[in-house]
Amino acid sequence: MLERPYVTQYLTEHFGEADYPTLEGYERFGGYGAARKALTEMSPDDVIELVKTAGLQGRGGAGFPAGMKWSFMPKEGDRPKYLVCNADESEPGSFKDRILLERGAHQMLEGILIAAWATGASATFIYIRGEYAHPADQVERAVAEAYAKKYLGKNVMGTGFAHDVIVTRGAGAYICGEETGLLESLEGKKGQPRKKPPFPAQYGAFGMPTTVNNVETFSHVPHIIEKGANWFRSFGTEKSPGTTIFGVSGHVVRPGLYELPLGTPLSEIVFEHAGGIPGGRKVKGVIPGGMSMPILPAGQLDVPMANEFLRERKTMLGTGGIMVMDETTCMVRVASVISYFFRDESCGQCTQCREGTGWINKIVDRVERGAGEEEDLEVLADVAGKMEAKTICAFADAAAWPIQGLLRHFRDDFVEHVRQRKCPFAGSFEL
């Protein structure tokens, strides 16, 4: 069952309290004090400057600085401005937003309210993946409580500021986690990503200036307002401040959620916090940040979990979804599962992605069956290379990177399949 993180810091500290998901429980721990402070004592520019100084990076995968994103919203004009909370968590290996929605909906709403004040947004659309029925129920309940207490609506906390929150449930499509695919879906259409520019800050939800942030990004905001930029910077690294919630899955003794400072070494998370590999087996590889991010081999797990260090190893933090694979794992099977997913979820707009994801999946499966040729490995690398940076959104890149990572570090697994004309890893997980 969904349990509170094994290691907690400021974001998840109170997630074990039964009443914390309710407004009364949240206020018992000082909840909505930060929003009151922002709305009554700070100008919108003060808020943006503070979040910029704190160095909060988006926690949805790309790591874009949140304060800077907010500052892109136009200040002039009478067109309504919107926020979108991206709660379409569907990156394989990621399950942190789910607990933030279920146990911390008010914390997220408070962050939304502060961001709304900072950007002058009149409404926020919270887009929650359709499969997250229970988390969506919790968020809807929290929104109703906030309206009843006048923390949302026409006159927020008696300040005259008006803000509405609308909860929209998705219907099962990974691509709707991409911010412009999400906007299309929010408008009642197929979730096919938009060409950029124009960026959402100019032309977003329903054609209006829009900022899209992830659930966790909003959830950090009240803490920054309350305790300041220096306090926030006391967690994490200089370039990547704060904590994040790492989700650890796969071959570990204690899979689950761990809220830790950015920059915590991957090896510490896997071997100390998550208890290492069961049965005394050795680790073979670890995907550090959700399935789109290239794998790291056993020898590179000393890397601190922050983008400035992960980039040097040709991978990224992504959503912090850590997938651990032990020595029995066949990396061609891993490639098969990954490439099937991207083939299945490609929205089909761009040729490179629609065709490329299918080709990769077919070739990988042929190699796994023992019917592959040595030159198939060259074709794989070639197709993956030709999918990068050529499409409307980053989905094609996200489909290519993990395959490139597997070929970079585990080419021998592929070569052995071709040479032996069968899968040489009889003890690997079943396909």
Place this chain on the structure above:
Amino acid sequence: MVISEQTRSKIATAISKYPQKRGALLPAIHLVQADHGHVSNECAVELAEIFEIRPIEVMEVVTFYNMFFDSPQARHHVYVCTNLPCSLRGARSLLNQLESHLGVTAPGETPDGRIFLGHEECLGACGYAPMMRVDGQYHEDLDVEKAKRILDSLGK
């Protein structure tokens, strides 16, 4: 008229929340599907009238999303997540054994139309694998016996 008055009034409430009418199309399809189990051509025509769009635009949306159906469905929906974190912890073998238990090949339904068994991509339960989603509810930290008991307890 296939869409009930009650559902029409819920759709009207949803429409009032969005800056443009069409924003409420996904919520409306969720409502219609909750009543009818799927979105029939008749439902699509009526939704198109409500939203002032063409029926094909409704069906384009219905067929784009995995959780919407354009044909009648089994009475219970069982999806085993087979993405990487779940596969690493035995999801494929769980799915295979549930196939034998029900006598179906996934994706497929039992001859009496009681259960549809399929696989699904990541459902955000990676730390509690393997898992399955049954009629919208998550069941996590499964083993084969536990999963079989859940299936056996489903109504006719």
